[in-house]
Structure formats: C-alpha cells, structure tokens
Amino acid sequence: xxPAGPWNPRVLAVVPAFNEEESVxxxxxxxxxxxxxxxxxxxDDGSGDRTAAVARRAGATVCQLPYNLGxxxxxxxxxxxxxxxxxxxxxxxxxxGQHDPTYLKALVDELDAADIVVxxxxxxxxxxxxxxxxxxxxxxxxxxxxxxxxxRMTDVTSGFxxxxxxxxxxxxxxxxxxxxxxxxxxLVIAIRSGCTVRQVPVSxxxxxxxxxxxxxAKAALYLVRAVVALGxxxxxxxxxxxxxxxxEDL
Amino acid sequence: xxxxxxxxxIGALITLTLLFELMRRRRxxxxxxxxxxxxxxxxxxxxxxxxxxxAAADLVGVQVPxxxxxxxxxxxxxxxxxxxxxxxxxxxxxxxxxxxxVGLLRLEVETHHTVAHPGHPAxxxxx
Numbered sequence: 138x139x140p141a142g143p144w145n146p147r148v149l150a151v152v153p154a155f156n157e158e159e160s161v162x163x164x165x166x167x168x169x170x171x172x173x174x175x176x177x178x179x180x181d182d183g184s185g186d187r188t189a190a191v192a193r194r195a196g197a198t199v200c201q202l203p204y205n206l207g208x209x210x211x212x213x214x215x216x217x218x219x220x221x222x223x224x225x226x227x228x229x230x231x232x233x234g235q236h237d238p239t240y241l242k243a244l245v246d247e248l249d250a251a252d253i254v255v256x257x258x259x260x261x262x263x264x265x266x267x268x269x270x271x272x273x274x275x276x277x278x279x280x281x282x283x284x285x286x287x288x289r290m291t292d293v294t295s296g297f298x299x300x301x302x303x304x305x306x307x308x309x310x311x312x313x314x315x316x317x318x319x320x321x322x323x324l325v326i327a328i329r330s331g332c333t334v335r336q337v338p339v340s341x342x343x344x345x346x347x348x349x350x351x352x353x354a355k356a357a358l359y360l361v362r363a364v365v366a367l368g369x370x371x372x373x374x375x376x377x378x379x380x381x382x383x384x385e386d387l
Numbered sequence: 388x389x390x391x392x393x394x395x396x397i398g399a400l401i402t403l404t405l406l407f408e409l410m411r412r413r414r415x416x417x418x419x420x421x422x423x424x425x426x427x428x429x430x431x432x433x434x435x436x437x438x439x440x441x442a443a444a445d446l447v448g449v450q451v452p453x454x455x456x457x458x459x460x461x462x463x464x465x466x467x468x469x470x471x472x473x474x475x476x477x478x479x480x481x482x483x484x485x486x487x488x489v490g491l492l493r494l495e496v497e498t499h500h501t502v503a504h505p506g507h508p509a510x511x512x513x514x
Contacts, residue, residue: 206486217491218491
C-alpha cells in the first residue's frame with residue numbers, strides 16, 4: 138500500500154522480447170524518454186537475433202535467458218529481478234510497440250486503488266475489434282474475471298499491466314508458462330492470492346511487425362484453449378508449481 | 388503351449404539382463420528399474436506356470452486368458468506413459484526455473500564485470 142503524501146515509486150518496466158530486434162530499440166527509447174526515472178529491463182527470451190544488443194544500446198538493462206521459455210518464463214524472471222532489486226512497481230510492456238508508453242503513468246497511478254492494473258483495449262479508447270469465436274472467448278474470459286475481481290474487466294488477455302510489491306511477490310513465485318497462463322491464469326492466481334485487480338482504458342497501436350493471422354479455425358481453437366485454460370486456472374490448487382506435487386507413486 | 392513357454396521365458400530373461408546391464412553402467416536408476424524387474428518376473432512366472440493366468444482369468448470371469456494378459460499389459464503401459472508425462476512436466480518446470488535463474492545470474496555477473504572493468508568487451512556485446 139502506498140504511503141501518505143506524494144507517492145514516488147521506483148518503477149521497473151519489464152519488456153519480454155523474443156526476436157524483436159526491429160522494434161525493441163524504439164520501444165525502449167520511447168519508454169525512457171516518455172517516462173524519465175523508470176528503469177527498463179528487457180528479458181531476451183532466447184532470441185537468435187540482435188535483440189539483446191539493440192536493447193542494451195537503447196539504454197535498457199538486459200537479462201538474457203539461455204533458451205526460449207515463452208512470455209511466462211521471461212516475465213517471472215522479470216518479476217524476480219524486480220523483487221530482488223526492491224522495486225515498488227513492475228510494469229509489463231510488449232516489445233513490439235503496440236503498448237503506448239504514455240499510458241504507463243496512468244497504470245502506475247491506478248495502483249493507489251489496486252495491486253494489479255491492466256491496460257484494457259476495449260474500454261472506450263482505441264478501435265481494437267474481434268469477431269466470431271475469438272470474440273466469444275474474450276467475452277467469456279472477461280465475464281469470469283469480472284466476477285472474480287469484483288471489478289469490470291473487459292480485456293484480460295492484455296499484456297500491458299502494472300503490479301505493486303504485493304503482486305510482484307506473488308508473480309515472482311507463480312507465473313505460469315503455459316498457453317494463456319501469462320495473461321489469464323496469472324490474474325486468477327493473483328486474485329486467489331488476495332490481490333485486487335483493476336483496469337484502465339488504453340488505446341493500442343498497430344503492431345510494428347503486423348502479424349494478423351486470423352482464420353476461423355484458429356479462432357475456434359483459441360476459444361477451446363481459453364475455456365480449458367480458464368477452467369484449469371479456477372480449479373488448480375496453488376502453489377501451482379508442479380514441484381509441490383507428491384513424489385512418484387506408480 | 389511350448390511356444391508360449393519359450394517366448395515368455397526368453398522375453399523375461401532378455402529384459403532382466405538388459406536391466407541388470409543398464410544398472411551396472413549406471414544408466415538406469417534403481418527407482419525406475421524396480422518396476423521393470425517386477426514386470427519381468429511376473430512375465431517369467433506366467434510363462435513358466437501358465438495356469439496362474441488361467442486361474443486369474445477364471446477368477447475375474449474372462450473367457451480367454453490371453454485377453455486378460457493383453458488388457459493388463461496395456462493398462463500397465465498406459466500407466467507408465469502417464470507417469471512419464473508427469474515426470475517430464477516436473478523436469479520442464481525445474482529447467483524453466485534454472486533457465487530463469489541463469490539469466491538473472493548472468494545479468495548480475497555482467498553488471499559487476501562492467502563496474503570492475505569498464506570498457507572490457509568480454510561480456511558486454513556478444514549477442
């Protein structure tokens with residue numbers, strides 16, 4: 138919880154990046170120029186290109202993972218870094234430039250009222266649209282998370298989110314690497330660990346890379362996977378790491 | 388009947404020899420070997436005394452004893468597969484944790500290295 142008076146938190150922007158040498162440099166430079174005083178940690182998720190070097194030159198601290206772990210692995214490393222270096226706030230920002238860094242302050246300010254703040258795409262600003270099964274999936278996720286969070290959530294798959302110390306501590310331990318785990322399940326974990334979640338409206342930019350591969354089959358598959366991931370997230374026992382399951386018993 | 392006898396016998400003996408050799412070379416851990424030794428010995432018993440299988444089939448009401456054997460064997464293999472998936476998942480979770488820690492440690496080392504030897508090119512820009 139923030140102390141009384143002007144809150145001047147130490148903020149770390151965590152940028153998971155996998156083969157993003159084209160866009161990561163500009164993302165980092167923009168983050169730093171728009172938000173002076175914010176440290177930027179780029180987690181290079183086993184990239185084969187010059188992502189790490191580009192990010193370093195742009196002024197970021199770079200953590201290089203030995204091989205590709207997915208967003209979940211990169212982010213857990215980021216939250217662990219934030220925890221160990223005593224940051225008050227960790228903000229996840231995508232490397233592809235779709236998250237507008239001018240909204241970072243809005244997310245951090247909203248932490249007055251919650252432990253986690255998600256930058257949501259549909260909440261009034263911007264013009265992000267989805268159709269068909271993908272839209273149903275998103276509505277189902279939004280409906281369920283709204284119930285859990287007791288706060289209207291419209292875009293739970295957004296990767297633009299801020300976490301305070303309490304949420305950082307949770308995520309440093311439990312940040313799933315599985316499909317949709319880094320977005321949906323991590324929110325469920327946070328809520329079930331007693332964190333409060335809110336959202337603020339943000340507008341997204343077109344991805345710098347621009348890969349909009351949306352076939353109906355893919356959208357349907359997305360729906361199925363979302364239902365499975367959400368269902369599992371709701372019934373899993375936490376801590377969810379497989380470490381704590383019983384010893385082999387065959 | 389003689390074919391069953393010899394096939395079962397040979398299969399079980401080959402399995403036991405292989406297990407012994409793998410354990411002797413430290414390629415197989417005892418906790419996994421125990422299970423397969425039990426399976427091999429059970430095969431041996433059924434090969435040498437086929438009436439145990441017939442009796443078991445009568446007991447549970449299976450008309451053709453071989454069907455009981457097939458059913459038992461496939462359930463056993465299914466169980467082993469599931470167990471291995473479980474073990475694999477655990478290992479993946481552990482290697483994931485290790486990879487994250489390696490990344491963070493590498494960052495710490497690089498940071499201290501740059502502070503101690505500014506401008507040293509060794510670790511700074513190798514990506």
